Amino acid sequence: MSTDSASQGSTSADAPSTDAPSTGTAPSTGTEALGATDVTKRYFDGDSKVLAVDGVTLSIARGELVVLRGTSGSGKTTLLGLLGGLVAPTKGDVRVAGKSLVHLRDHHRTQWRRRHVGFVFQELQLVRGMSLRENVLLPFAPLGGPTKEDAARADALLERFGLAPKRQAGVEKLSGGERQRGALARALVLEPEVLLLDEPTAHVDADNATRILELLAEEKSRGRAVLATTHDPRLAEDGRVDRVLVMEAGKLG
Numbered sequence: 001m002s003t004d005s006a007s008q009g010s011t012s013a014d015a016p017s018t019d020a021p022s023t024g025t026a027p028s029t030g031t032e033a034l035g036a037t038d039v040t041k042r043y044f045d046g047d048s049k050v051l052a053v054d055g056v057t058l059s060i061a062r063g064e065l066v067v068l069r070g071t072s073g074s075g076k077t078t079l080l081g082l083l084g085g086l087v088a089p090t091k092g093d094v095r096v097a098g099k100s101l102v103h104l105r106d107h108h109r110t111q112w113r114r115r116h117v118g119f120v121f122q123e124l125q126l127v128r129g130m131s132l133r134e135n136v137l138l139p140f141a142p143l144g145g146p147t148k149e150d151a152a153r154a155d156a157l158l159e160r161f162g163l164a165p166k167r168q169a170g171v172e173k174l175s176g177g178e179r180q181r182g183a184l185a186r187a188l189v190l191e192p193e194v195l196l197l198d199e200p201t202a203h204v205d206a207d208n209a210t211r212i213l214e215l216l217a218e219e220k221s222r223g224r225a226v227l228a229t230t231h232d233p234r235l236a237e238d239g240r241v242d243r244v245l246v247m248e249a250g251k252l253g
């Protein structure tokens with residue numbers, strides 16, 4: 001299984017000095033954390049072309065919780081990948097934590113997104129054969145491993161997410177809701193400015209969906225920009241959600 005997601009949110013060893021402090025609380029709400037200008041993704045698949053994302057422009061501020069809806073195939077996952085620096089745009093630009101990704105060399109882009117973006121994939125990408133705690137500590141691997149303080153912070157996150165009793169359990173032994181919260185803990189362990197989630201409540205029951213929404217609202221109030229795709233009306237209708245964006249055929253409505 002891919003472990004790429006494991007490194008999401010990692011701190012780059014040579015991040016520029018403009019780097020925000022790793023405090024978990026962004027300096028101020030209201031300023032842009034994530035932005036896109038005319039971002040476009042066209043897939044070429046043999047003779048066929050798919051315009052998955054078509055000229056999307058948006059700006060999400062620190063401390064904002066935004067939900068992205070749209071029918072299946074409308075381009076939500078592709079847009080999330082573009083915004084998180086995982087998918088290269090055909091055209092346009094993405095800004096993460098004040099830096100334009102298009103002008104960065106590949107390895108700098110990777111370092112920047114690891115440091116500033118936490119990503120929770122729909123399929124979670126937790127690594128089987130490892131404990132939950134080991135999974136949550138994985139983003140420290142490219143940084144030479146967690147320090148004692150890092151590990152203590154990860155344990156505090158597991159505690160806050162109600163996962164402390166399960167931290168030594170193999171991920172294959174966890175429930176769907178526990179896995180979802182575990183993937184969220186891993187995305188947050190390096191305190192990224194931007195949190196992107198692909199259908200975070202798709203595979204959990206109503207109680208777990210409520211818990212996940214509470215955690216997302218907490219992260220918003222800590223100053224992170226949170227963007228979640230969903231087909232789940234409970235998420236889109238929740239009062240703590242600041243904006244609902246709707247995608248249709250690659251465009252934002």
Ligand SMILES: Nc1ncnc2c1ncn2[C@@H]1O[C@H](COP(=O)(O)OP(=O)(O)OP(=O)(O)O)[C@@H](O)[C@H]1O
Binds near residue numbers: 050052074079
């Ligand atoms: N790697 C790829 N190569 C070719 N086409 C792709 C690729 N990834 C996505 N697409 C196409 O791009 C379009 C948008 O797909 P995307 O996965 O972004 O939609 P979505 O809104 O997330 O759908 P869902 O709600 O089903 O998850 C679809 O037509 C899809 O088939």
Ligand SMILES: [Mg+2]
Binds near residue numbers: 076077078198
């Ligand atoms: Mg999708």
